[in-house]
Amino acid sequence: MSAQGSEFQKMIKELARRTGKPTQDAQAKKLGVSDTSLAAYLAGTQIPREKTLARMLDAVGIPPQEHTNYLMIRKTADILPYEHANGQELQLLPSAEEGLPAESPVVRRLPRGRFPLWAWGVALIPLGVFVWGGFTLLTSLLPASPATAVVASPPPPALRQCSLVNVLSSPVYVEIGDAEPVKSKVLGDRVRTLPVPRRTGPDGSSYQAVALPNRRDSPNGVGWMRAADLRPDPRQCADPSRRP
Known part of the structure; x- marks a missing residue:
């Protein structure tokens, strides 16, 4: 984790300490989040939404006029470059209090270099139009083939x-x-x-x-x-x- 990430973790640890509770479960309850979410915040694998962080700040008695500094630390951690693991990019997910179940995975893998099939179709449309236009132009320039002579069958013998x-x-x-x-x-x-x-x-x-x-x-x-x-x-x- 980078220095900005460490600063975010330090901020969460400070908020947990200010609750005055001895256990992480009690600290999470005081801050208005789940025990799982608080653990993820402390580990730096999840970042709370601004309204969730503001609620946590209010819970430990930090005045609203001082929220700006904490929110800036949260924003800096939120826009950190994605970390790399095994050639895949990791993106921090919002916490369970922000609409995801507590058992949601902490990270989401973002595949690299993949081109969606629909994008291939859109890209091939101009090529198809070009090929069809060239074929039409070529056929219009070629000399017309002579008409096939229609040999009429002889009329039946006259009566x-x-x-x-x-x-x-x-x-x-x-x-x-x-x-x-x-x-x-x-x-x-x-x-x-x-x-x-x-x-x-x-x-x-x-x-x-x-x-x-x-x-x-x-x-x-x-x-x-x-x-x-x-x-x-x-x-x-x-x-x-x-x-x-």
Whole structure:
């Protein structure tokens, strides 16, 4: 304990002596504090509050005008630098009469060099804002990637117009004017007509292009029938692979 601490202890011993009581228990009772608190005051491990010290001074008959000197000694001891023990700092605690239980520890260890977690969070906020701002700026400066070409799927095959054979038998030619037909259609057969302009044959008849899906019948898949042998079918040919 420093010289100021020793002076504080001497002051407490003087107050205890002025009580005129032989035992520490009786002295504490006279001073209006507990035996435990008086022992701590005498040892210099606790410091009473100013109002507690003023009450002790009144108990031994010290006039109020003389309280200032005693209070200054108490204040000097209260602001003493913390003592060091095992690398930890010790802080004097107020006594039991000042709101703490008598069995409270005499000293409180103050950890060194510890940074609270909430302080870390506050410190990292500006860093996060800086990183996010830099990322946003970088992405704004980079050239935009070319748009991915969207390849549209081909539309479904258009529905083809069909016609019905309205005669007992109608020949189908690969070329208009052929001597022999490649096949014949009978009454009620459906044929798929092609969007090709009609042609006039050597016999003066108008011929309609029809589909011949079998390549053995026509290399280009087209045949010709007399337009007069066909009548429009209100239905449509949805399946282009179906033979006419």
